[in-house]
Amino acid sequence: MDFNSDVYIKRLARYYRRLVHLRQYGVLRVSSEELATHIKISPSQVRTDLSKLGVGQSGYGYRINNLIAELEKLLGVDKRNNMILVGVGKLGQALLTYNGFSKYSFNFMAAFDINPQLQGETFGMLLEPVKSIKELPYYLATHKVSIAALAVDPESVQSVVDILVAGGVKGIWNFAPRFPEVPDGVVIENVHIQESLLKLSFRLEESRVENNLTN
Amino acid sequence: MDFNSDVYIKRLARYYRRLVHLRQYGVLRVSSEELATHIKISPSQVRTDLSKLGVGQSGYGYRINNLIAELEKLLGVDKRNNMILVGVGKLGQALLTYNGFSKYSFNFMAAFDINPQLQGETFGMLLEPVKSIKELPYYLATHKVSIAALAVDPESVQSVVDILVAGGVKGIWNFAPRFPEVPDGVVIENVHIQESLLKLSFRLEESRVENNLTN
DNA sequence: TAGATTGTTAATCGATTAACAATC
DNA sequence: TAGATTGTTAATCGATTAACAATC
CATH class of the missing domain: 3.40.50.720 (NAD(P)-binding Rossmann-like Domain)
Incomplete structure (x- = not known):
């Protein structure tokens, strides 16, 4: 795992947004399992990604506030x-x-x-x-x-x-x-x-072919 | 190489846009080397990606029109x-x-x-x-x-x-x-x-740290 | 023919997952 | 203590590159 790669950074941003969202609902802690759902990332991936932040507690999970604080530092969102x-x-x-x-x-x-x-x-x-x-x-x-x-x-x-x-x-x-x-x-x-629109169109085309549809 | 992966599709879209751009200037053929420049993709990657389209000619390169036609079919852009x-x-x-x-x-x-x-x-x-x-x-x-x-x-x-x-x-x-x-x-x-903005911010933060800048 | 450039594939590199010992 | 869940790492999976024989 490369803590510099584009895919990794993308996931960090995604964790952050998800955590802020969860916090709004008063959630105080999450497990890797819970954080992983709804964001198309595996629990295993979540743990590997977050391990170096030193916020996780065995048997408990992650304190949302601490995790958010760490991510904000990394993402440069802790300042104006x-x-x-x-x-x-x-x-x-x-x-x-x-x-x-x-x-x-x-x-x-x-x-x-x-x-x-x-x-x-x-x-x-x-x-x-x-x-x-x-x-x-x-x-x-x-x-x-x-x-x-x-x-x-x-x-x-x-x-x-x-x-x-x-x-x-x-x-x-x-x-x-x-x-x-x-x-x-x-x-x-x-x-x-x-390019985003073209990607969508490609996958649409591909799924049409898979399903033998002419339209 | 997986001809279905997200990264591959993204590159196809990028080739297509680049080729349309080059065609505007009257370019009729490109080599993998030429196509690769300016779009942050390696010539080797270009050849691997495009090989299955069957448009390339050894010693000559790719006819832009043919390549565009093939990509338009794949991308579903050959129709309204x-x-x-x-x-x-x-x-x-x-x-x-x-x-x-x-x-x-x-x-x-x-x-x-x-x-x-x-x-x-x-x-x-x-x-x-x-x-x-x-x-x-x-x-x-x-x-x-x-x-x-x-x-x-x-x-x-x-x-x-x-x-x-x-x-x-x-x-x-x-x-x-x-x-x-x-x-x-x-x-x-x-x-x-x-997420795109957060990614940018992360890399900015990272580069600040690398250069020991406080701002 | 000589030169250019493809397509292919083995080697390399990188990312993800699965499993589980360690820990709270 | 029993149960839950992390962090770690080896195994797996996937993507990229380098090299070159084949070909135009």
Whole structure:
């Protein structure tokens, strides 16, 4: 087991979300068995993953609060995370108005777009109106930004990434269907929604074939 | 190599998108080496993945058109795919107005929401205004729907899924942070955007620790 | 023919599971 | 103490890579 692999990190995030959910219902402890149900992970996998956190107690399970605390440290959710958004199209607006990030400590502080029509508008929890991309370098020089979300069109991705990197941004959350180049030390997470749809379509096709259906 | 695994399907989708991109620039053939660059996949992996498609030619590479044609069959993109949307919040609206799906044969035909204020409105390419969820069973009985996108709140996911399944929908593209139960034969793809953000945050945290930075 | 590049497979690498001793 | 459940590790399973003979 590699405590660095993509699959492992994905599971950590999943445990965390599940635990927060369970805590809402007043649950105080879980066994690996209980935690494993509903999240498509085996109990054995849960134990292997969580063992290094040192929170488990034989014969008892895991104290939810302790487990959450450890995971929050690992996931960097134990502190405030400032985000900015570049690209305020419909997808960008959806990100700004979605309130499912702030409960995990992530908040959009500012948003940037090239379209002058959008500049000056506000969305969601945004305290300041949308700014011009020209203001981005100055903003980065004067504010601490941990993550920049990117919802610009594919052609502009690399140039925006370059501005962000030059401005010292270390975390990039990219929604455009491209894989921009980033230097070492900059972490990029690509969310490729079209690929997700194609995956679904493949499995659908495959299951149609298995069942000899023509439609 | 398992020609059914999640990682393999993900790569197929990625090859396909890349090939369509290259074709736009008039490229007629690629080698595994060329196809592999820019998409974070090794040439060796490309050859293993594509070998069963029977399109490659020794000493020459792959004819882009042939490869695309084969992948389109596998991915079910060689025909029109009717989609509907349930849940027309900001995220739903972003999906409706995003025009990156239709070029891969996916089109939203109708959208449903419980909110009466939204009913009657139109978004993006939608031909008919947003309908009440009450109309969903009748719609499903009278139209062929291959994929239903779900952007409702987490509490409603399972009940909407039940309606969809009862109506014969075989493909569900779920954007709500839950894992609804579906019977065999129904394919579900979960897009968990919060987990994606948490993954990014974890790697950022990790890289901070590696570099002994406090911020 | 010479050069290029595939498809194949054995070797390697990595991830998951099963089983159970240790422990609360 | 008896029962429950962890953490550990060997075994298994699956995915990736490297190397090269086959082929165009």
